Amino acid sequence: MHAESFESSNSVDVKTPQKAPPPADFAQSLNDNVFASRLNSKKGGAARAAVPYALSDLQSATASFAAGRLLGEGSLGRVYRAKYADNKVLAVKKIDSSYFHDSNKDGGDEFSEIVASISKVHHPNIVELVGFCSEQGHNMLVYEYYRNGSLHDFLHNSGDFSNPLTWNTRVRIALGTARAVEYLHEACSPSVIHKNIKSSNILLDLDLNPHLCDYGLGTFHTRTSQNLGVGYNAPECTTPSAYSMKSDIYSFGVVMLELLTGRMPFDHTKQKSEQALVRWATPQLHDIDALAQMVDPALRGLYPPKSLSRFADIIALCVQAEPEFRPAMSEVVQSLVTLVQRSSMNMKDDLAASRRTEDLDY
Incomplete structure (x- = not known):
């Protein structure tokens, strides 16, 4: 909303x-x-x-x-x-x-x-x-406070008041969010495990730069019987206390899947085989033809196929079932930086194409 x-x-x-x-x-x-x-x-x-x-x-x-x-x-x-x-x-x-x-x-x-x-x-x-x-x-x-709301708003609740996020903007959002998580995991002392990474906790400024919120509250998440929300929890997180940095990596991978497909982590309106995003998408991430079919239709085919494929490769690493095989967030950041460099992407792309079109006055 x-x-x-x-x-x-x-x-x-x-x-x-x-x-x-x-x-x-x-x-x-x-x-x-x-x-x-x-x-x-x-x-x-x-x-x-x-x-x-x-x-x-x-x-x-x-x-x-x-x-x-x-x-x-x-x-x-x-x-x-x-x-x-x-x-x-x-x-x-x-x-x-x-x-x-x-x-x-x-x-x-x-x-x-x-x-x-x-x-x-x-x-x-x-x-x-x-x-x-x-x-x-x-x-x-x-x-x-950010007037543009959250990434979840843009991807799932935008309706008629915004144009879809361009591919370059989606990659930029993924990279900025990854840098935020890398900072929490590897620059903060002691390290901060977020425990609540999801698209509704990624806020967008007027230039559509991402800003991660709800950090530093992990101690409360270990005391609640509620989890992140269906679709974001890593398989090992059967209890809140089982959460680790690698669980954050998994949740971030789910956010990347949202950026790629435009789908929610769990959607009960879909047929049963497609309701759980990770379960549905993972087997197709290395299939070029299948990947082209699962990409967000709102992009209308306006994306570099090689960039899409590399993006999917990073997702596949992040959402692996075994936490020990998931990369550290610094590796994810470097992979996204390399993706940008190899694609010769202009990260100052047509922002206007992704801006909300309604009056933004307070």
Whole structure:
């Protein structure tokens, strides 16, 4: 669903929020951490620490978390659109309090550790954490907001308000997302296993660059009986605690399959043999003729066949049933870079052909 469709008729515009002083112990916990920029970040300058937001300000900006401001709902809580009078827009994620171990303390200590950890993550393909709120039993994370919505929106819910993503743009989205996961796995210390890689967690900016969100919350995913969603879970993930970096690789491979085919990971409207995307697609990934039949019809044949074939080869490696045979994400990044180089692709392709066509004003 397109993010701009969530405007509430009774919402109110308020001034840019005043930053509330957090509880003393929470502020001290954050101050004890050094928010250093990680390598690969193109933001430059000193790292930006997340700042506290007042609950009252977020309530005003979201029209008291009105249904009309709801951007989405995941296994850990709901995400709302916060709008201010100066046109500043943010995304506010409310984490369900039931996922904190110590409910008597409203999860404050644990939440402060999560905020401090996420605040260290800075990468051009990762959604930036702007701030947090921890008041009256509410624990919320405040992020950058992207008007173009998610990759899932573009591929599966776009309807008539956007043109299909071009092949070059799809490859660029895959490469940018792979770089984000590589950063989490191999540049962060300790390494961050995402545990929730899916197309709805890949947000697109106005130039259709990808930004991975929902990172740093893996500890909660091990406590929920819910999984990523049908079609994204690797075969070894029979329990949340079985998740590993190689499970992230599998989920990323599923996202690449979505980019290639335009299909959802699981689609009950298809005939039974085609409902599970990985099961249906995997046997055909090395068959040139079959590959041409399974590529997203929205592309209308406008793609380089060799590039498509190489893209499919990378997918085949990522979605292997045995985790030990899946590549590291740095290898996936290099394979995608090589694909681009060999194809002599212009990564600044006709972006206009992939842009949404409706008015993007706030």
